[in-house]
Amino acid sequence: MVQKYELTQEGKEYLKKGLPEKQLVEILNKQPMKSLSFDEAKKSIGNFYIGLQWALKNKWIESYGKDLVLIKYPGKIPEQEALEKIERGEEVEQNLVNILLQRKLIRKIVVSEADKLIGKEVTTLTPQLLKSGLWKQVKFKKYDVNIPVPKVYPGKLHxxxxxxxxxxxxxxxxxxxxxxxxLVELNFWNADALFMPSDHPARGIHDIFIVKEPKQGKVIDENLWKRVEETHNKGWITGSRGWGNWNFELAKRLILxxxxxxxxxxxxxxxxxxxxxxxxxxxxxxxxxxxxxxxxxxxxxxxxxxxxxxxxxxxxxxxxxxxxxxxxxxxxxxxxxxxxxxxxxxxxxxxxxxxxxxxxxxxxxxxxxxxxxxxxxxxxxxxxxxxxxxxxxxxxxxxxxxxxxxxxxxxxxxxxxxx
Amino acid sequence: MPTITYDKKDLLNLIGKRLSDEQLEEIIHLMKTNVESKTETEITVELTPDRPDLFGIEGLSRAIKQYLGLQKGLKKFTVNSPQLHIKASYLPYRPYLAASVIRNVSITDSFIRSLMNIQDVLTDTIGRKREKVAIGIHDFDKIIPNIVYTEVSSDEKIVPLDTNEEITLAEVLEKIPKGKEYGHILSGLKKLPAWIDAKGIFSFPPIINSERTRVTEKTKNLFVELTGTDKEAVLQTLNIIVTNFAERGCIIEATKIFYGEKSEVVPNLNPTFIDLGIDETNKLIGLDLKKSDIIDALNRMGYDVIENKGMLKVFIPAYRTDILHKVDLIEDVAIGYGFNNFIPHLPSVATIGKVHPIEKLSNKVRQLLVGFGFQEIIRPILTNHKNLFDKMNIKSEAVIELENPVSSEYICLRNWLLPSLMEVLSANKHVEYPQNIFEVGDVVVPDNDEETMSKTIRKVACVISHSKSSYAEVKGVVESLLKQMGVIYSFKENSSETFIEGRQASIVVNNKSIGILGEISPVVLEQWNLEMPCAAFEISLDAI
Missing domain, CATH: 3.30.930.10 (Bira Bifunctional Protein; Domain 2)
Known part of the structure; x- marks a missing residue:
């Protein structure tokens, strides 16, 4: 990702007027003797001291007593060109960028992901796009509606x-x-109370799961058991012939x-x-x-x-x-x-x-x-x-x-x- | 239930009327049986256990004739007076016997086939696989009186049916297939039951007959003998067999059995009777049938009816062993009238339906867990100790075990749910993760305070399985679940070998532990052959 920069207020001023050191050398260059008194020079340009400092540092001028003398006309100034390039959005060497940053003539621009997409096709509609309103300026990339997607398994009842x-x-x-x-029952409830005879074929070990231990359940309502017993034996008061037998031990047996x-x-x-x-x-x-x-x-x-x-x-x-x-x-x-x-x-x-x-x-x-x-x-x-x-x-x-x-x-x- | 195959041509001959397959099937259905399959020549029927009189093709054809009105009401049978005397010893382990001589038989293929059929089916059903009743049928003319039912030494010899070598009864039990199959009925006996004539043993009940008295195509007269442990059942079975023979035109002759001083003549084919009210009949079936309609329906079902002081005296044929109560006759009125002639009527019985509280709670829990994205599982309740304990890295606990399991996989009832879910994960190693599953189901724990010495408990268990599953994740689910159910809970450190030490807790509600949660120990994962971390919980729903 290329870092982008923009000109500061000061940078914009220099873009128009030239950097202070440029202004200074230009003025000196116009003088017949290529020199001007310190005071004159100071009056004719803004930010004189900045210009003075850079012009001296670059050894374009020297000071003789009260005068400033141009000793080398620099022609094109790289910093000035860099300003122009940055304004145009072009790339600039890193050392120049560093100088300009140091001189606070440019600053990094924080470019949001969204901003970068202006006028372009985007894949994802983001909260940023919605918040900034930039969604109005982007195009949404068209999907292949038949695209294979990962499987989704819902939570589900059996x-x-x-x-x-x-x-x-x-x-x-x-x-x-x-x-x-x-689920564990007494034979009594599973069969005897339902008038299935003690020796009914569906009560054998091939048709009923028998509990290993304990073998027998409890008789809770003895009167009920008595009535069931009599019904199996002789029909009790039901008007039935009954089965003629009943197996109490079998009725108590625990089964599934x-x-x-x-x-x-x-x-x-x-x-x-x-x-x-x-x-x-x-x-x-x-x-x-x-x-x-x-x-x-x-x-x-x-x-x-x-x-x-x-x-x-x-x-x-x-x-x-x-x-x-x-x-x-x-x-x-x-x-x-x-x-x-x-x-x-x-x-x-x-x-x-x-x-x-x-x-x-x-x-x-x-x-x-x-x-x-x-x-x-x-x-x-x-x-x-x-x-x-x-x-x-x-x-x-x-x-x-x-x-x-x-x-x-x-x-x-x-x-x-x-x- | 067992099935029996009838020869269609033989059946129609016995009925004496041409019926289409559809008509025949329709009527067989009315006899409480289901047609299992049919071919050009045969029809296979699933038997109904309460009507052994229909097991034989002869009995079935009789019922069809009566239903169609080809033969009206009760079928009367003549029993000739006994010429044969039988001497019976009292064998406490097999005390009851009955016998009859059947004269004038003409042996055909279909007769032989029906003979085999009825013998097998009756001994399997009423006979409780020969223990309660066993039947032997012999060529009567090859038996040389006197006939005795007694017990003999196991060294005594017989030539078993379908063999030509004389062997001892002990050898019969050891070597012959039928001996191996039914020998357990005689286990532990010093002496063995036998029917003997002048030439020796001709039947070894309840195991096998002798080759000497085998029924062949030349047989003219039969000897039918029954032995058993239930007098009623022995006599009823004899009634069914001899009335079947009578349908083929054979002559039934009684025998006189001497028990010491006392004697008894069998079979007795006199009908019994029950008094039936017209009102009580109509009340139970919900119709308003006239007396004549009811009589007509009963006639179609093979009963005779006479009016007696405003009641119907219903005569019941001797082969109808299933009639215990008036309701059995009333059912036959309904069948005779025709079930499909009833107009079903939904009565206005106003009641308010209600789901059982534990099912209501279970469904709320299921709803929440589905909401968390979990797949519901339903597993068998039967399982084994290995799954419940060994593979879960805990000591065995008391569970309800089966005395007669059918597979080593299923030998006891589960007392917790998690093993069921681990089993599912184990079976789905190659299926996409995450695998988040749950079951809301029953477990059973022994409990001596209960009537059934055990308690059925409804529980919920859940396993989360993916590469980052953790205590925190499963705790989140438990907390959310309990909060949604309005339960106030806390967590307490727990130490179970199923979970990783220090990454498990018990769930406490009202100072009682109602469940557990944690990260499953790698020891357990290894046991289930799993390579994915799991976190799980299990909670008793009865407790919340």
Missing amino acids: PYRQIIEEVREKLIGLGFVEAKGP RSQTTAVSARTLSKLKRDDLPYKMFVIDRNFRPDVIDSKHFIEFDQCEGIVVGEELNFKNLLGYLKEIAETFGAERVRFKPSYFPFTEPSVEGIAFIKDLGWTEFGGAGIFRPEVTYPLGIEVPVLAWGLGIGRLAMIKLGISDIRYLYSDNLSWLRNKEMVR
């Missing part, structure tokens, strides 16, 4: 979370209250929850008459032994809900199932008979969803009296459930279930938002 939240929002809109329960229905059972056991009508939902994690591949994993999420109230019936259950299907974009809904150990009647919803066609989207049913009576509920309980992981996979267009709990950062960063 794609699966976006779907879970959408479902949660919709259910709250439908008047459902969210419930939660522990295999269905969120355990949370529904816990919720029902705490409901009071004044709470009715009541709608509850849960979206949460469950565990199940399975092979681990693109179609199966040992953890999965379920979304389910119950509606508790007088006068509810199967027609209403179909109503809820249809409503829920429609909130997920189903255009048409069909029903087919199905089986769940804890509901009767049981139904499976099949929805026609655009781009997908007919898709199974969820199961539902009315809780069996063998489930509700021991829990202290004598009104109908409508229950429905969705495999939210499966719905999410469809919606996210992924075929590998492991992406739901993915450790693939690139995939997470690049996956589009769920719309």
Whole structure:
């Protein structure tokens, strides 16, 4: 960067009139004898002493008594020429610049980056340009609008979370209250309270993760356990035949929850008459032994809900199932008979969803009296459930279930938002 | 659930009516089963566990005939009186048995196939893989009475099915595939159960039959024997098998089993009954069906109905082992009426929806962390000790472990979140940095005060990973997060081997430590094979 200078007030005066030493030698040069008395000379030029000092120093003149005598006419004076050059914006040797600076005839000009750009093309619009108003005098360089740029990754919710939240929002809109329960459960809540027989195949070690230590949980409400036991054995007051057996030790066994229905059972056991009508939902994690591949994993999420109230019936259950299907974009809904150990009647919803066609989207049913009576509920309980992981996979267009709990950062960063 | 493949031609022959594929599929769906796949000649169906009477092609065809009205109401079965007597010893480990002679069979390919199918599926399901019920089917004419069910020494011999060498029962358990598969049911026994006739052992339940009594294309009469640990299940299974044979025109003959002095004749195919009210039926399904509509629907589902003092007396066939309660009949009314004939009705049950407080809090935290530019992660809750402790450079702590893990990767529940995030960083070493990630999720810690001896805790953890990540940066995030959540906090020096000494703190709220933050120790980074500095924090959301 070339340093720029400008003339001081004094420098400008000398540019016009000549430097004092120049003025002095010019006057002496005009004299017939090339000499003038000290006093005369002093009167005829301004800044006489400065001129005298420089003329003496350069050995152009000498003083004899009261007279000043020109001994060498310098012709062109480099300092004078330097002044002219600087005024014209031309470059000047550094030693001359130093002399002129020392004599305070020039000064450095502070040129702002912006000033330098006047009339030119600029790349960046700076705060300086805006502040100084210079933006009016510059041109902005045209960009290649197709230029490749560095990638930007936003902070983002997991794609699966976006779907879970959408479902949660919709259910709250439908008047459902969210419930939660522990991930480590007693068999009692996961199966026995749901009237699944002690030797039900889905309760074996191939379908349930069993806790190593401690092996058993606590019986909090002994009366409830008694009612469940009697229901399993002989039907208690429910009007059922019962299963003819019940395994207390197995009911106390600690396991990992295999269905969120355990949370529904816990919720029902705490409901009071004044709470009715009541709608509850849960979206949460469950565990199940399975092979681990693109179609199966040992953890999965379920979304389910119950509606508790007088006068509810199967027609209403179909109503809820249809409503829920429609909130997920189903255009048409069909029903087919199905089986769940804890509901009767049981139904499976099949929805026609655009781009997908007919898709199974969820199961539902009315809780069996063998489930509700021991829990202290004598009104109908409508229950429905969705495999939210499966719905999410469809919606996210992924075929590998492991992406739901993915450790693939690139995939997470690049996956589009769920719309 | 298991699947079963039916021969389409055989099925249609048994139904006795030509049905298009679509019609057939539609009806199979009504039977609570799903069609898995189909070919020109076969149809594969996913079984429903509550209707074992439909597992066999004969039972399925019967239900379809009834539904289509080709056969009205309850199917009646004749059981001929017993000619065969069986002497049963009491074996405490396998006390129950049942048997029947099936006469007049004509063995065809489809018959054999259906025989194998039903035997496998019933023993797997109701039979709980032969432990509760095991079935043996023999050529009756090759058995020479008297027949005895008893226990014998393991040195006794049998020629197992599909072999030609006589070996001991002990050798059966050691050498034959079925012996290896089901031998555990008999483990620890000094003597072993066996069916014996005049010539010796012809069945070794619940393991294998003898080659001597094998069913061939020449077989005319069958002997069906069942043993098990649950009397009800043994008898029900027999009912299902013999009624299936009856659908093929076979004759069912009872047997008389002597338990010492006492004796019992099986099978008993008399229907049971339940009294069903018209009002209670309509109330549960939400319709206003007339009595005749309900009777019609029940007939289509294979029941007989008579009116009795304003109630409907519903007769239940002996093969319907799933009917425990009136609601089971009411469901069949709804199926008989047709689910798709219902007009769904959303009742006006006015309630106010509410998100769970911990989910509400979790979402606020997620929102803030996304605002900081962090990517959310969702990871499995199951993990292993190596990840939780060894790789985090800390001593093992008590966690909830599985007794029956399926993979060494997943053997316990995580008790903190940071290892899950370190695992993600470790898997993404070649992805652009900075990598700033977080998870808001559950961990489980043992807690003897709780009903489940454990507590599920919602936590948040976050890792910042780039070349200049530092304590100061992560502290800035923690402070901002807590301030935004309206929490008053302070920091206290901490000493965990996970973090660099002197560059870590515990986060204190109400005089309690609710979390930690700091620069991850290079020892830990090395364990995870990471070459980028990391700073991290983890906070219990239950505590704020």
